[in-house]
Amino acid sequence: MPPFFRIIVPFYYIFIVFSIVVLLSYREIYLICLRKHTPVLFHTMEWTVFPLENAMKGAYMRLIKEGLIRLYHMAVYLFYEKPRGLDFIRIFDAQSRLNQKVFVSSTIPKKAIKQCLEGLEIEKCDAIIDIGCGKGHALSVFSQAGFGRIHGIELIDALCEITKQNIRKLKLEGLVTVENADAEKFTAYDDFSYIYLFNPFPASVMQTVIENIEKSYRRKPRKLILIYVNPVCDDMIIRSKWIRRIEKRTVKGLRSEAEVCYYAFDPAE
Known part of the structure; x- marks a missing residue:
């Protein structure tokens, strides 16, 4: 042409x-x-x-x-x-998302993700995991924030492959990894100090995920911050005796503003 x-x-x-x-x-x-x-x-x-x-x-x-x-x-x-050779912004095939354990793969603008990280004391020794990472857009933004390790898990294998391709194109293989995994069954949180969620699944799955994170904290007490965008399960999370909400803020997206809640894990009294 x-x-x-x-x-x-x-x-x-x-x-x-x-x-x-x-x-x-x-x-x-x-x-x-x-x-x-x-x-x-x-x-x-x-x-x-x-x-x-x-x-x-x-x-x-x-x-x-x-x-x-x-x-x-x-x-x-x-x-x-x-x-x-990147593919972050296109809408994923709706037929592939007909699964009751996940929500629509979506993201918020790069600027909004950066706003989510503002004020956090991120060090090189910190690692962050994105649960339900979709195509890896947030992972790519985290790579510029100073984390020493970045990991994403995604249930839909096609999205996982797109994320791996995006990571290769951005030459982030040494810093960012992605795994095709079910959040309900994933338990390897011990090495992470930050956990990021963009409302990736319904309350029934969120309950199991929070329980798995609590078990990780009990095994290995440490600085552990949960960043939850569009926190529809906030009431369920703060009922946990191991978790307290430390901040709530609003970030601006393209369509509307998004609420973000921050939670810290503390020893139960």
Whole structure:
């Protein structure tokens, strides 16, 4: 393919996707109006709704924002990741995620992950594990934070292979490792001082994981910090007599802000 077409083709696809997003947005607003029996007038490139309720305005803006985010993701993949042989940002095949033990593979922006690490006293002797590491995006960010060892576990073998490929492309093999493992059965936490989770599984699995981490702490008391992004199981975790929440903060993602909770493991009284 001539160099000129290599430059033009990605912009062509971006234009097509943007056009589809805009059309779907108009269609969604039109359907909302029909359900509410509200007359709608479309003319030239504008639309008018009588009356346009706040909920409908919000729905329309969310659609536009989601479309722009998807365009951003496409641009990052086409112009940054793909030329380097990386694959972090693309959505994983939904059919491969039909498993009740895991949630959708997703991530937060690099800047937000860095915010999660701000204020932590990370030393070269510290090791961090990402439970449910997906494609390894957080692992790549951790590699710049000063950890002496970085490890990820992932249940879905296809995602695990993508992570290994990303690590090879970034030349991080000496620092970052990844393992195809079930979090419920994984117990090798003794060498880690930081544990990172981005809401990777439901409460039933989280309960088992926390119990396994507690057993590790009882075997080997040490500095042990749990970093939990989108902490939907916070109430369950703080019921443990071995764990106390030491901080709660908010980091900014592309779609919305995300809550992060930090927990320290202490000897039971």
